[in-house]
Amino acid sequence: xxxxxxxxxxxxxxxxxxxxxxxxxxxxxxxxxxxxxxxxxxxxxxxxxxxxxxxxxxxxxxxxxxxxxxxxxxxxxxxxxxxxxxxxxxxx
Numbered sequence: 001x002x003x004x005x006x007x008x009x010x011x012x013x014x015x016x017x018x019x020x021x022x023x024x025x026x027x028x029x030x031x032x033x034x035x036x037x038x039x040x041x042x043x044x045x046x047x048x049x050x051x052x053x054x055x056x057x058x059x060x061x062x063x064x065x066x067x068x069x070x071x072x073x074x075x076x077x078x079x080x081x082x083x084x085x086x087x088x089x090x091x092x
Contacts, residue, residue, distance in 0.1 A: 014089050019070075021085035028077050035073035039066045 022028050023036055042048075043066055052058040074082065 014086075017089040017092070018082070018085050021088055022077060022081060025081055025085060027081045032073040032076040035069050035076070039069035039073070042066060042069070 019036060023033055043062070048058070048061060049065070050058050050061040052062075
C-alpha cells in the first residue's frame, strides 16, 4: 500500500513538472495557458462555485471542474509540446 502511494506521489510530481514546463513553453497556445492557470487558481483559492460544507456536492465540483479544465487545456496543446515537456520532466 505504501509503495503504491509513493508511486502515485512520484507520478503526480512529474505531472506537475510537465504542466509547469508546458506553461513556460512558447509553443503552448494562450487559451491552454489560461485554462491551466484557472485550474490551479480554482484549486488554491478558498472560493468555490458550490461551498465545500455542502455534503458530497461541495467537493464534487472540485473533482469535476479542475480535471475538466486540465483536460481541455491538454487537448489544445500540440502533442509534440507535451511529449517534449514530458521528456524534459523525466530527465530532471
